[in-house]
Amino acid sequence: MGRILLNLVEFLSEQMSHYNLTSKEHYLNAYQDSMEHPEKFWEEIAEENFVWRKKWENIVDWDFTKPEIKWFEGAKLNITENCIDRHLETKGDKTAILFEPNNPEDEAEHITYTQLSERVNKFANVLKDHGIKKGDRVCIYVPMIPELAISVLACARIGAVHSVVFAGFSATALATRINDCDCKMVITADGSYRGAKTIDLKGIVDEALKSCPITTDVLVVKRINSEVEMTEGRDKWVQPLLDSASPICPIEIIDAEDPLFILYTSGSTGSPKGMVHTTAGYMVYSAYTFKNIFQYQENDVYWCTADIGWITGHSYIVYGPLANGATSVMFEGVPSYPDCGRFWEIVEKHKVNQFYTAPTAIRALAKESDEFVNKYDLSSLKTLGSVGEPINEEAWNWYNEKIGKENCPIVDTWWQTETGGILISALPGITKCIPTFATLPFPGVQPALMDEDGKEITENNTNGRLCIKFPWPSMARTIWGNHTRYKETYFTAFANNYFTGDGAFRDENGNYRITGRVDDVIIVSGHNLGTAPIEDAINEHPLVAESAIVGFPHDIKGNALYGYITLKAGNYEADELKAEINALIAEKVGPIAKLNKIQFTNGLPKTRSGKIMRRILRKIACNESDQLGDISTLLNPECVEEVIEGAL
Ligand code: WTA
Numbered sequence: 001m002g003r004i005l006l007n008l009v010e011f012l013s014e015q016m017s018h019y020n021l022t023s024k025e026h027y028l029n030a031y032q033d034s035m036e037h038p039e040k041f042w043e044e045i046a047e048e049n050f051v052w053r054k055k056w057e058n059i060v061d062w063d064f065t066k067p068e069i070k071w072f073e074g075a076k077l078n079i080t081e082n083c084i085d086r087h088l089e090t091k092g093d094k095t096a097i098l099f100e101p102n103n104p105e106d107e108a109e110h111i112t113y114t115q116l117s118e119r120v121n122k123f124a125n126v127l128k129d130h131g132i133k134k135g136d137r138v139c140i141y142v143p144m145i146p147e148l149a150i151s152v153l154a155c156a157r158i159g160a161v162h163s164v165v166f167a168g169f170s171a172t173a174l175a176t177r178i179n180d181c182d183c184k185m186v187i188t189a190d191g192s193y194r195g196a197k198t199i200d201l202k203g204i205v206d207e208a209l210k211s212c213p214i215t216t217d218v219l220v221v222k223r224i225n226s227e228v229e230m231t232e233g234r235d236k237w238v239q240p241l242l243d244s245a246s247p248i249c250p251i252e253i254i255d256a257e258d259p260l261f262i263l264y265t266s267g268s269t270g271s272p273k274g275m276v277h278t279t280a281g282y283m284v285y286s287a288y289t290f291k292n293i294f295q296y297q298e299n300d301v302y303w304c305t306a307d308i309g310w311i312t313g314h315s316y317i318v319y320g321p322l323a324n325g326a327t328s329v330m331f332e333g334v335p336s337y338p339d340c341g342r343f344w345e346i347v348e349k350h351k352v353n354q355f356y357t358a359p360t361a362i363r364a365l366a367k368e369s370d371e372f373v374n375k376y377d378l379s380s381l382k383t384l385g386s387v388g389e390p391i392n393e394e395a396w397n398w399y400n401e402k403i404g405k406e407n408c409p410i411v412d413t414w415w416q417t418e419t420g421g422i423l424i425s426a427l428p429g430i431t432k433c434i435p436t437f438a439t440l441p442f443p444g445v446q447p448a449l450m451d452e453d454g455k456e457i458t459e460n461n462t463n464g465r466l467c468i469k470f471p472w473p474s475m476a477r478t479i480w481g482n483h484t485r486y487k488e489t490y491f492t493a494f495a496n497n498y499f500t501g502d503g504a505f506r507d508e509n510g511n512y513r514i515t516g517r518v519d520d521v522i523i524v525s526g527h528n529l530g531t532a533p534i535e536d537a538i539n540e541h542p543l544v545a546e547s548a549i550v551g552f553p554h555d556i557k558g559n560a561l562y563g564y565i566t567l568k569a570g571n572y573e574a575d576e577l578k579a580e581i582n583a584l585i586a587e588k589v590g591p592i593a594k595l596n597k598i599q600f601t602n603g604l605p606k607t608r609s610g611k612i613m614r615r616i617l618r619k620i621a622c623n624e625s626d627q628l629g630d631i632s633t634l635l636n637p638e639c640v641e642e643v644i645e646g647a648l
Contacts, residue, residue, distance in 0.1 A: 071281035134159030143192030166309025195337030256280035266530035274480030281473030290320030356385035388526035420474030603639035
């Protein structure tokens with residue numbers, strides 16, 4: 001009898017725990033609690049689900065005017081103790097990271113929690129041997145191989161701040177990021193596999209380091225066995241160092257608000273912004289959202305196809321899943337190699353239960369024959385996820401019918417590098433999924449729509465600029481080295497609110513649909529691109545006088561880039577010049593930022609104060625030149641006609 005009672009109490013308290021949201025009522029309750037008593041709400045989540053070396057003095061302390069945001073201040077912890085050590089006793093033999101290599105003929109690698117622990121500890125000791133200490137920044141420019149996740153965790157173990165740079169960025173882009181936060185060390189690989197291609201990563205690092213005086217050490221992982229040049233005294237192969245390192249590296253005790261990582265994201269203008277994420281709040285929020293938004297159950301196999309070079313990979317390949325003791329698949333390759341069935345082959349092979357990808361991949365695969373899907377058994381799938389850009393209805397339907405067999409909820413998760421974790425999403429099987437809507441805010445998240453005058457719109461069925469009124473634990477705390485820019489970018493447009501840069505529509509039931517960026521960031525194939533660095537690259541061409549980039553709709557990429565370029569006097573051959581301009585962009589920014597269309601014009605429409613009117617150029621690029629509105633106040637209205645005539 002006593003035992004039954006005990007089980008009942010346990011059962012009830014599990015039902016009540018806000019960490020596992022299990023029903024619509026439960027979600028609504030949790031949401032309500034998080035609004036009415038945010039401190040109590042987050043204290044319970046933090047207290048019951050994580051390991052702390054010292055408890056906090058304060059749950060949240062915030063002031064959006066400064067802006068200053070602190071969560072769990074006074075607490076001490078180490079995120080790797082939460083992601084690894086605490087699972088060793090009960091889940092030591094469970095697969096933590098399931099590595100699926102680029103080549104399907106090569107064997108997948110099941111890295112258990114015990115093995116992960118050993119590899120992270122060894123790597124951490126190698127970092128220490130190279131003088132890396134708490135607070136030092138380490139740049140990680142490594143492809144999607146286990147060492148990427150391992151080196152990230154190794155930094156976290158000793159309190160070094162990792163700055164992962166997506167291993168598709170060019171040498172110039174890499175150098176900018178290394179210098180911006182003064183990375184003493186770069187971790188890289190000899191090269192990477194990408195489908196049928198290999199990429200010479202080490203060569204790119206060598207090129208970048210020519211302009212990075214602060215970097216003294218480069219650790220190189222051997223992946224493709226290519227011939228690389230090793231600079232004496234600076235470069236070392238990491239494997240021999242790992243072989244002789246101790247598998248025990250005690251954790252560094254970290255303050256809640258110590259930085260965990262920097263991750264760069266594009267801004268509307270200027271250089272990339274190094275978003276700084278701190279330790280405790282990020283851990284709590286990424287773990288809590290992972291658990292609920294994917295409804296992860298103990299023996300599930302979860303796969304997020306993102307690269308760890310982006311925030312999605314940080315929060316939902318590494319930290320969120322591992323904090324929950326999950327099995328997280330890490331895929332090295334691309335969806336089209338060796339053919340367009342690769343994703344589905346992997347789902348069948350590893351019996352994937354949760355699959356999380358980007359609309360651009362869905363659109364690309366939906367264009368291919370259904371044969372690529374139908375060959376495989378996808379019955380293990382329970383939940384599908386989408387992230388990175390709005391998912392159009394056609395892509396949503398294909399995902400739902402062909403992949404989910406109309407049997408898997410699709411969570412359209414809205415969030416940003418800056419937010420650290422998902423802020424708006426359905427909960428599968430719990431709240432309703434609606435095509436093209438991210439739907440409802442997660443507990444703790446208070447969205448608001450603002451009109452152009454900065455006033456909150458309280459009615460439903462309207463569009464507005466999306467802001468968040470109250471802090472959530474994983475929000476970025478600053479931009480590395482530039483707190484003023486942080487304040488100006490996110491906290492100035494709407495007083496006392498975090499401004500997301502996105503527009504949104506709210507329906508009569510409070511569901512949010514994200515309508516896209518309202519600034520000069522363009523999302524191409526799910527990658528955020530600021531127009532300024534691309535224009536800067538173009539303007540370096542000796543024949544270019546001026547340029548302006550806008551986005552236009554593209555079937556697969558979501559948006560593609562359209563460049564309007566005015567030239568200086570001189571002779572040129574148009575196609576050759578276009579190729580040179582794209583090569584320059586690839587070199588300075590990266591191949592992702594190449595222009596789909598280039599139009600040479602004699603002038604660009606400008607305001608009287610000399611600002612290029614991108615709004616007009618955007619309309620022309622989108623074939624909407626009949627909707628330009630009044631252009632008579634422009635400095636040079638006559639050039640508009642010419643631009644329209646030459647439009648591609
Ligand atoms: C866009 C990616 C619509 C949005 C996690 C945001 C989305 C930017 C969605 C952040 C979604 C992301 N629906 N738009 N589900 N998810 N976005 O920093 O414009 O790479 O501001 O973070 O992507 O991109 P980031």
